Amino acid sequence: MLQVSIYRYNPETDAEPYMQDVQVDTGGKDLMVLDVMELIKAQDTTFAYRRSCREGVCGSDGVNMSGKNGLACITPVSQVVRNNKLVLRPLPGLPVIRDLVVDMGMFYAQYEKVQPYLQNNTPAPAIERLQSPEDRAKLDGLYECILCACCSTSCPSFWWNPDRFIGPAGLLQAYRFLADTRDTATEERLSRLDDPFSVFRCHGIQNCVNVCPKGLNPTRAIGHIRNMLLSRAT
Amino acid sequence: MASLRTLSFDGVIVGGGGAGMRAALQLAQSGYKTAVISKVFPTRSHTVSAQGGITCAIASDDPNDDWRWHMYDTVKGSDYIGDQDAIEYMCSVGPEAVFELEHMGLPFSRTEAGRIYQRPFGGQSKNFGEGGQAARTCAAADRTGHALLHTLYQGNMKNQTVFFNEWYATDLVKNQDGAVVGVIAICMETGETVYIKSKATVFATGGAGRIYASTTNAHINTGDGIGMALRAGFPVQDIEMWQFHPTGIHGAGVLVTEGCRGEGGYLINKDGERFMERYAPNAKDLAGRDVVARSMVLEIIAGRGCGPEGDHVFLKLDHLGEDVLESRLPGICELSRTFAHADPVKEPVPVVPTCHYMMGGIPTNVHGQALTIDASGKDSVIPGLYACGEVACVSVHGANRLGGNSLLDLVVFGRASGLHIERALREGIDLRDASESDLEQAMSRLDKVNNSTGGENVAALRKELQNTMQNHFGVFRNGEFMQEGIAKLADLRGRIEGARLDDKSQAYNTARIEALELHNLFEVAEATAITAEERKESRGAHARDDFEERDDENWLCHSLYFPTDKRVGKRAVNFEPKTVDTFQPKKRTY
Amino acid sequence: MVTSVTSMGRSGLYDWLMQRVTAVILLAYFLLVGWVLICGVDYASWKALYAQTWMRVFSLLALLSLGIHAWIGLWAVVTDYLTERLMGTTGNVLRLLAQIVCAIIMFTYVVWGIQILWGF
Numbered sequence: 001m002l003q004v005s006i007y008r009y010n011p012e013t014d015a016e017p018y019m020q021d022v023q024v025d026t027g028g029k030d031l032m033v034l035d036v037m038e039l040i041k042a043q044d045t046t047f048a049y050r051r052s053c054r055e056g057v058c059g060s061d062g063v064n065m066s067g068k069n070g071l072a073c074i075t076p077v078s079q080v081v082r083n084n085k086l087v088l089r090p091l092p093g094l095p096v097i098r099d100l101v102v103d104m105g106m107f108y109a110q111y112e113k114v115q116p117y118l119q120n121n122t123p124a125p126a127i128e129r130l131q132s133p134e135d136r137a138k139l140d141g142l143y144e145c146i147l148c149a150c151c152s153t154s155c156p157s158f159w160w161n162p163d164r165f166i167g168p169a170g171l172l173q174a175y176r177f178l179a180d181t182r183d184t185a186t187e188e189r190l191s192r193l194d195d196p197f198s199v200f201r202c203h204g205i206q207n208c209v210n211v212c213p214k215g216l217n218p219t220r221a222i223g224h225i226r227n228m229l230l231s232r233a234t
Numbered sequence: 235m236a237s238l239r240t241l242s243f244d245g246v247i248v249g250g251g252g253a254g255m256r257a258a259l260q261l262a263q264s265g266y267k268t269a270v271i272s273k274v275f276p277t278r279s280h281t282v283s284a285q286g287g288i289t290c291a292i293a294s295d296d297p298n299d300d301w302r303w304h305m306y307d308t309v310k311g312s313d314y315i316g317d318q319d320a321i322e323y324m325c326s327v328g329p330e331a332v333f334e335l336e337h338m339g340l341p342f343s344r345t346e347a348g349r350i351y352q353r354p355f356g357g358q359s360k361n362f363g364e365g366g367q368a369a370r371t372c373a374a375a376d377r378t379g380h381a382l383l384h385t386l387y388q389g390n391m392k393n394q395t396v397f398f399n400e401w402y403a404t405d406l407v408k409n410q411d412g413a414v415v416g417v418i419a420i421c422m423e424t425g426e427t428v429y430i431k432s433k434a435t436v437f438a439t440g441g442a443g444r445i446y447a448s449t450t451n452a453h454i455n456t457g458d459g460i461g462m463a464l465r466a467g468f469p470v471q472d473i474e475m476w477q478f479h480p481t482g483i484h485g486a487g488v489l490v491t492e493g494c495r496g497e498g499g500y501l502i503n504k505d506g507e508r509f510m511e512r513y514a515p516n517a518k519d520l521a522g523r524d525v526v527a528r529s530m531v532l533e534i535i536a537g538r539g540c541g542p543e544g545d546h547v548f549l550k551l552d553h554l555g556e557d558v559l560e561s562r563l564p565g566i567c568e569l570s571r572t573f574a575h576a577d578p579v580k581e582p583v584p585v586v587p588t589c590h591y592m593m594g595g596i597p598t599n600v601h602g603q604a605l606t607i608d609a610s611g612k613d614s615v616i617p618g619l620y621a622c623g624e625v626a627c628v629s630v631h632g633a634n635r636l637g638g639n640s641l642l643d644l645v646v647f648g649r650a651s652g653l654h655i656e657r658a659l660r661e662g663i664d665l666r667d668a669s670e671s672d673l674e675q676a677m678s679r680l681d682k683v684n685n686s687t688g689g690e691n692v693a694a695l696r697k698e699l700q701n702t703m704q705n706h707f708g709v710f711r712n713g714e715f716m717q718e719g720i721a722k723l724a725d726l727r728g729r730i731e732g733a734r735l736d737d738k739s740q741a742y743n744t745a746r747i748e749a750l751e752l753h754n755l756f757e758v759a760e761a762t763a764i765t766a767e768e769r770k771e772s773r774g775a776h777a778r779d780d781f782e783e784r785d786d787e788n789w790l791c792h793s794l795y796f797p798t799d800k801r802v803g804k805r806a807v808n809f810e811p812k813t814v815d816t817f818q819p820k821k822r823t824y
Numbered sequence: 825m826v827t828s829v830t831s832m833g834r835s836g837l838y839d840w841l842m843q844r845v846t847a848v849i850l851l852a853y854f855l856l857v858g859w860v861l862i863c864g865v866d867y868a869s870w871k872a873l874y875a876q877t878w879m880r881v882f883s884l885l886a887l888l889s890l891g892i893h894a895w896i897g898l899w900a901v902v903t904d905y906l907t908e909r910l911m912g913t914t915g916n917v918l919r920l921l922a923q924i925v926c927a928i929i930m931f932t933y934v935v936w937g938i939q940i941l942w943g944f
Contacts (some may be wrong), residue, residue: 010741012741041695052274052453052454053284054452056569057565058283117338132344144380157904162909193825194831196828197836218885233837
């Protein structure tokens with residue numbers, strides 16, 4: 001039997017959140033954390049969380065497992081269980097709607113702020129815009145982001161300034177478009193980022209790198225943005 | 235119903251996957267008031283899981299490639315019940331739709347010439363099957379669906395589409411004339427129920443792979459659109475046609491792209507034999523998915539399966555080398571290590587045919603307009619209702635879909651729906667408002683669920699349904715066994731309709747959503763079961779032990795399932811493409 | 825673009841660069857002073873060192889750098905913790921007060937430092 005301690009909060013019935021202990025029979029198997037959550041939900045249908053693809057590509061089930069953010073569907077219980085106990089909490093730093101479901105509004109707002117879409121003011125050719133494999137390779141490690149928010153919600157700078165600091169996920173996408181040879185809005189993009197909060201609240205703590213379930217490195221991308229700002233201004 | 239808030243739009247799209255967002259983009263660009271209702275944040279839709287690519291004759295790999303060759307492959311792949319006018323439209327418009335995606339920013343992999351990288355996929359040929367294997371699937375590594383979905387979301391953001399994220403559509407609203415005038419939807423965060431009124435309602439709700447116990451599909455693929463259409467009394471077409479993907483990871487069901495075999499991987503049995511050489515001497519591992527899946531099951535039945543239970547086969551990739559695997563198939567390496575505990579660089583991946591795609595769906599024309607059959611047996615358009623993507627049956631996939639054609643289907647027909655609605659709105663759409671009783675009718679199921687008292691547990695019922703479908707309507711089917719399955723489903727109907735909802739709260743009540751989803755799963759399952767039993771032949775993905783041959787005399791046609799009397803009718807397949815000669819049915823070999 | 829009139833240079837890049845430049849100056853200064861101390865020093869040699877113009881200018885530079893460096897650092901701290909988002913209007917009042925206090929202290933230190941350097 002696995003001991004699971006889960007964060008519970010239903011705004012209609014609970015004055016404040018509490019931790020609930022439940023026992024789960026995993027059948028001796030090393031299940032994924034999401035499987036354990038499904039088992040809990042089969043017993044107690046009021047337990048709320050998000051899930052979709054269950055294979056680590058949709059980014060729905062970012063949760064805090066025994067203190068570390070990650071995707072429940074691709075994290076084996078053995079990786080996060082401590083003394084036969086698994087502690088499940090919502091992603092930190094965002095308002096909780098219910099149980100493990102957080103309000104991602106601020107996270108998405110920061111993503112939108114970087115205008116995460118290709119901007120090109122030249123007329124499109126009849127076929128695709130050409131791009132060399134080397135130039136395309138610059139997007140590797142950037143475009144794979146699944147917007148699960150594990151990084152941004154593990155970043156202290158984002159905890160304090162989620163309304164002003166774009167956060168690692170948004171900045172990774174900002175750089176994804178800065179690095180794209182097909183994008184012509186580099187100057188405008190950089191101008192919008194050159195303030196004391198948007199980029200420069202990153203203090204290089206690297207929690208984002210530590211938790212990214214896709215193995216991406218937002219800190220490095222932020223470094224690249226800073227260098228672009230620097231070479232543009234000096 | 236006075237308390238029901240109404241929100242009005244020119245066009246409402248139900249579903250935020252690839253098809254829905256492509257349709258929304260088209261409408262938003264035209265300036266019409268457009269909304270997308272999605273039960274998950276759009277980038278969590280199942281399109282995100284598509285791996286291998288989007289098949290399209292853009293003539294990058296082969297400068298002489300021709301969309302007609304792609305059309306030939308698709309018609310053949312469909313086992314000749316794909317509509318040739320629709321396939322012609324998809325294959326010819328495809329390149330334009332793919333280039334639009336690239337211009338929008340989709341990060342396709344590239345060739346040395348800087349063009350979009352294309353890889354070989356199953357069922358592809360050059361020169362109408364005479365010129366050997368083609369490489370026609372445009373790819374962004376093995377994350378094409380992810381790249382496509384995010385690009386479309388970004389495009390919609392740029393064009394300021396209104397999103398109702400984490401809103402769940404429960405039922406269609408029909409007016410007195412039988413026209414669709416919107417949907418009832420629940421805001422999951424607050425629990426508020428709203429009537430979303432629209433001049434055009436587009437269903438882009440995706441598939442329903444969760445009717446099977448073993449599926450590559452996401453938890454959210456519960457056939458909501460099919461369920462709503464059937465409850466509204468509209469028919470569904472070819473719903474018995476379910477694709478089992480040859481390579482789902484054994485045990486987990488997670489998909490391993492056909493691109494693995496496109497890049498040179500192949501299947502082996504427990505003796506290490508490359509058994510597809512026996513079943514499909516020419517195309518081998520790149521035969522149609524239905525052919526490969528059946529061959530795998532036959533190997534397993536013959537006792538040549540791998541593992542202690544002999545219940546799967548292996549996909550061998552290690553000979554491709556680490557460089558190719560890490561650059562072309564990085565996502566697969568990740569998934570295999572996580573879910574199969576096998577590193578493809580060193581060892582083969584255990585795989586088994588797994589439910590993957592619903593070829594059938596709401597019948598539509600090439601403009602995405604949903605169809606039904608009038609009293610005289612002719613096609614008639616359902617006013618106000620459109621469908622595109624997996625939920626629709628245009629039909630371009632017929633009895634078996636080719637790999638890479640689903641992404642093409644959803645962008646081409648998402649776009650076509652948007653274009654048609656734009657035109658219709660410009661010409662003026664005039665539908666009578668829904669009356670109080672129309673709304674009451676649409677609300678009745680939700681009201682019943684909200685007031686449920688006794689009944690059984692939703693999760694247990696869902697499991698029972700999935701096991702029934704898995705056991706009775708799998709890769710190989712048999713009349714007697716299917717009838718048993720149908721009887722089990724008949725028993726399940728009442729129990730599922732009366733399922734218990736313990737949690738009546740408003741805020742983010744996922745129990746309520748799951749109960750409503752279960753109804754939809756059941757509708758899809760029942761339609762599948764009854765139609766599968768009725769189609770007395772083997773064609774494409776529908777393989778029967780008791781009718782092993784294709785029967786063109788009686789069944790070279792679409793099946794149509796009518797929910798009100800649970801009747802299966804027939805509808806003619808289109809054999810009249812506009813610019814090319816008809817592809818006549820031939821024996822299908824690879 | 826998030827603007828702020830109280831940040832050092834009103835540009836993230838400028839502040840970031842200034843913090844690094846001032847850090848280098850401070851490091852150099854304290855290495856020099858540390859080295860002098862380790863080598864052994866008495867009142868006379870210490871006085872002689874600070875009698876030289878280059879040392880006075882270097883000290884003043886270090887003092888100004890300290891002020892700038894501290895301002896940028898403390899500005900980041902107060903805009904993290906004393907914010908309207910966390911405390912409502914109180915956050916704004918507290919933050920402004922904290923910034924004024926910091927500014928007065930730093931200004932005092934700079935004036936006092938100049939007095940010390942050129943006052944004997």
